[in-house]
Structures are given as structure tokens and as C-alpha cells.
Amino acid sequence: MPAPAAPAARGALDPAKNAPLNELSRDGRVLALTIDDGPDPRNTPAVLAVLRRYGVRATFFMVGQNAAANPSLVRAVADEGHHIANHTWSHPDLRRLTEAQVNAELQRTCDVLEKLTGKPPTWFRAPGGDWAPVTIRVCSALGLRPMGWSVDPMDWARPGTAAITTRVLTAVRPGSIVLNHDGGGDRSQTVAALRAYLPVLIDRGYAFTAPP
Template sequence: MLSRRRALLIGAAVLGAAGAAGTARLLAADPAQPPGRPSANPAGGAPQGRAQRASAYRLQPIAGYGPVPSAPGRTLVRHEPFLRIAGRGPSMVLTFDDGPDPRYTPHVLRTLKVHDVRAMFFVCGSMVVENKDMLREMADEGHIVGNHTWSHPLLTRLTRSAIRSEMERTSEIIEKAYGEWPGWFRAPYGAWNRAVFELGAELGMEPLAWTVDTLDWQSPGARTIERRVMKGAAPGVVILAHDAGGDRSQSVRALRDYLPRLLDSGYHITVPRRQFT
């Protein structure tokens, strides 16, 4: 998978960066209403919520998906992913892809807990099957879990039905393990097309890409990963790192170094607030 990943990333990275002009502001909402799986028969109004586990850090999906009140049955669809966030002060978002992995994800969670920081984990359904306990831990500690497909394929080469299967199966297992239907989606390799955006919207998810790619999957060394994070640090930045998909020991060591440096520099590491429209 790693050699295939390297080959695909070269061609797909441009697609992930194509939405820079469409960066949007993320809007805060009442955190008391947890998101649920979207209604299978949208007839207007917000997606139907479910009884979910409580969390002081549970946040709402940002504006831009779900049935449109003035046009029942229609769904708002993005044309490009969010690449950064906007908010008060120097806030940043840390994201980790491809997990959960019992070798590395617990170390990432432990470091985040030590510094009282929440992050986003874009998980693969096939990895969740044997590691549901880690998603429960993510929920308990206030992290956001997003959909990164079932098997990490290049979605732009799949049929529409295959794309939906990759996404829907993953959302279903996330809901069972995490306690909530995911409100965020990230395309493997940053490869997006119309079908991906449309199906993501139909499944109640917003697309999130990244601002700074640590390229940690290339195993460049922990100090290089740290240097890339610190060089790219800026208000609104979304950092891409990995907690699975290969040897992520360098990613774990780098996190232990750059996270306290970011906090000491005045950055607030957060997760995006979201709301229904």
C-alpha cells in the first residue's frame, strides 16, 4: 500500500490544493445538539439527530449541507474542500489520517491528552473494525472523528456506487464505535471530484483538506516533520499528519516536540465548530 500511496500522492496532491480560492469561514453553533445520521428521506429541515453520548467538546457541523428548507429534497454541495479554518485568535487544527493503529494512535492520544488538546482523526473503516475501543476513547476525550473511506482507494477512479459504499460503510462503523455519525470527510490522496462532493453531502459530511502537509508518510525524520509544522504554523492552518499506514514512530516523536512549541507560541489547537443550515 505504501508504494501505491507514494505514486498516487504525486498525481493527486494538485487536486487537494485546487480549492484554495474557496476557503470559507467556519461558524460556531450550540454544542448541545449533537449531529446525527442524516435522514434517508429529506423533506426539509435539519438532518435528524440521535441520542448520543455527551461530551463537553462535541461540536456541530458547519453550514453548507443537509436539506435546504426553501427547497425540500435538495442538498447543498461543495465544489471544493475546506483548506483552513477562520476564527478568533491564532487557532490551528491538527489532523491525523489512516488510523486507528494500535501501534501509534494510543501514543498520539496520550500526547494530546497531556497537553489538553483536541484533534481530528480521519479514520479508515477497515482499520476501525479491530480498534473500536480507540474511537470510543476519541469520543470520550473530545476529538472529532471523520470519514476517510473504508479501504483508502483513489475515489476518482471508482464508480459512483463504489464511492458511496466506501463512504457509507465507514460512516456506519464510525457511528457504532464513536457514538455519532461523522460530519467530516477527507478524500484519500486529496483526490476530489463531483461525485465525491455530492455523495459526501448526501451522507451529511463536509469536505476538509489541509493547509500544511507534513509528508510524514515519507519518513523524513522527526525533526524534519517538526520543522515543517513550525514553518507552516499560522492562524487558520490545518495540519496533515498520519497515525497509521506505515511506520509512524517519527510522527509520534515529532508531535511530542512540536505540540508544546505551538502552544508556547500562543497557538490554540482546536477542532472546527460546525452548524446545520
Template sequence: MKSEHRLPPRRTVLRLAAGLGAATAVGLVARDPGTSPGRPATPAAGAAGPPAAAFRSRPLAYRLRPMTGQAPPRYRPATPPVRTRPFEQLPDIGHAMVLSFDDGPDPLYTPHILDTLREHDVRAMFFLCGEMANDNRDLVRRISDEGHTVGNHSWTHPLVTKLSRAGVTDELGRTSEVIEKITGAGPLWYRAPYGAWNRNSFEIGAAMGMEPMAWTVDTLDWTVPGTETIVRRVRQGAGPGVVVLSHDAGGNRAQSVAALRRYLPELLDDGYRLTVPRRL
């Protein structure tokens, strides 16, 4: 499937109309393996299936309504005014980092990533493409059951800035819908394919109760640069509040799997706490 970075510019956050303010606050907690992750639901998808031929003809209004009483009790939904740019890092969290994986789940690579995370008792964020989630439901359940944060990465990984509001609603809504059917809870975070955001995506995502998450460190693992290069990029970019972007699908991700096995224990040895965000 497509990667975040195949359509230039890769990490551009589009300027939006004035008048939009800040949304809900965000904090971080390390997941206790003995507790529930508050299951909400990875750059951003496994080996892609065929793209959808067209949007559904019937209107889809997934949670385009007040979220009171529908979100897990400890979360506050994102309500207007919405954000004008995504989270790119998470400050004030101490010596902690966030690992994130896009484009899955993929039956070949995602299980190995999950095994490594479980071995080190670490939680991560997985931004799933709806078509991949729909085809790999057992993997979606495993991601959620093992305490990871499941995010929305659209249904077919389109360039969202080229879509109408109805198109954005369909891409995000269908994905949230299938994630909720599989895990029992809709996602609370989303990531725009290619890192391309616009006002429509911010507003529609907020109306569906989701916050936008980008990244700080891009491993560029989709270019298959070599395991050593991926490890070096993560180690050089490591720092408090950093969000690392990798992929567990969308092509050959063997290097991404091997790199995680290398840099994860090294980060832990350096005293980093690998955690996931929690909406306050």
C-alpha cells in the same frame, strides 16, 4: 496502508461542473475538556488490513436522505448546493490551528498520539479508514470519548476519482456506518484519500451530512523524513487557520509520534490555540 501522497498528483482538487454553490458555514471552537465534543465520530488510518475484495452486493444508502432530526442539535447538515472544493484552511479563527491525523486508528501509534494530546489538553481531528475502525473499536471509542473529532477517510483508502457513484457511496457509507455504531453518532467531516476529490465525492458526502476537509500544511510524515524534518515543517507552516496533516497509521509512524511531542508544546508556547472545527 496507503498514504494521501503516494498517487500523484497529491493535493489536486479536481475541477467540478458549474452550478454547485456553497454549503453550510463552519466555525471553530476550542474543546472544553469538561464538555462533550458533540461526538460526530484520521491522513485519512493505522497499519492496513487486507483490501476489500469487492464492494458489497447490496445497495448501501447510509443517510442518503434528509438529515433533519438525526444530526446533533447544534449542527446543520450539509445539504445541496454542495461545495466544489474542500476546506484547506479555516480563516477568521484567531490565533488557532487544527491538527489532523489520517489512516488510523492503529493500536501501536494512535494511543501515543492520544496520550500526548491529553497531556496538553488539546483536541484534534482523526480521519479514520473504516476497515481500521472496525478492527480497533476500543480506540475509536477512546478518540471520541476524549473529545476529538472523528472523520471519515473511506473504507479501504481507494482513489475515489476512479470509483463509480455506487463505489463512492459504499466506501463513505460503510465507514460512516461503523463509526456511528461505535460512537453513537455519524461523522460530520470527511477527507478524500490522496486528496483526490470529484463531484461524486462532494455530492455523496454532502448527502450523508458531511463536509470536506483537506489541509494547509503537509508534514509528509509518511515518507519517514526524520523527526526533525517533521517538526520543522509544522513550525514553518504554522499560522492562523492552518490545518496540519499527519498520519497515525499506514506504516511506521514512530517519527510522527515523536514529532508531535516536540512541536505541540512549542506551538502552545507560541500562543497558538489548537482546536477542532464545529459545524454551525
């Protein structure tokens, strides 16, 4: 008897309608703050403290192997009301993988995030924003919506707190999706920049949301 087919994951999406979301609606002064590559035992608690201080809700795109290694941090992020999303298992260049390998990267991460939070992730971000057609197909099959960004302060390169802050404040506009990182190395500049630019954006009348 042949092995039963694997169950469809959380309802497949139409690939033709599954283009990466790079901006929210420009109606109203609303932004989305996104945090990639964690969780990290040094950086993530510092980021959470800043978000808590200013009452900002963010979307954390988590690397599956980091989530598995830091389950209490995953739960802490969820408990504070932030949105948890999929950023692959090992942060590879998806363009170099087969469809089966891409599926494994995404599915394994979905499984660990759902196990730790009780909720399946609904959004996915490709490492580096590299949206190969195979990645879109796998996203669609797993019921994950792809999200990009519109404001990249390149904090991953550690250009300095002032540079990160200036780039965000200069580029942001209603509907922006802002990219930051809490994993992948020392993110003290990112944490300091969040402390600097979040109160400025709030004073400008912006509110923060996690995409549905």
C-alpha cells in the same frame, strides 16, 4: 411493489457550497490538528498520550476497516474528546471508482463510526486529498463536509522527526489545518514530532480546535 428508496443520510448538503475546507478563519491564533489513516493499535495510543499531555484536541480521520478492527481505540479517541471523521472504508483512489462505489466507501464508514461512538461523522477527507466531482456529490448526499489541509509535513513518507517538526513550525499560521498520520505504517517519527512541535506552538500562543 418496488423497493423503498434508501433514506437520505443525515441531511444532504448543497454541492455548490461544499468545497473542501483547507483553512479555518485567520481570526485569532487557532489551529486544527488532524490525524489520518488510523486507528492503529501501536500508533494511536502513542498519539493520544501526546495530545493528552499537552491538552490538545484533534480530529481523527479514520479508515472504516481500521475502525471496525479496533473498536476500543475508536471509543478511546472519542472518550478523550477528539473529533472522529470519515476517511473512506479502504483508503482507495476515489477518482478510479464509480459513484456507487464511492458511496459505499463513505456510507459503510459512517455506519461503523456511528455504531461505535453513538454519533454520525460530519466531516470527510478524501485519501490523498483527491477531490473528484463524484466525491463531492457523494459527500453532499451523505451530509458530510469535505476537509483538506493547509500544512502537510509529509510525515507519511517518514522524512525524519526533525524534518516533520521543521515543516510544521515553518508553515503554520493562524487558521492552519495541519495534517499528520497515525496509520499506514510506522508512525514513530510523527509521534516524536508531535512531542517536539506541540509545546512550541502552545508557547507561541496557539490554541487547537476541531472544526464544528
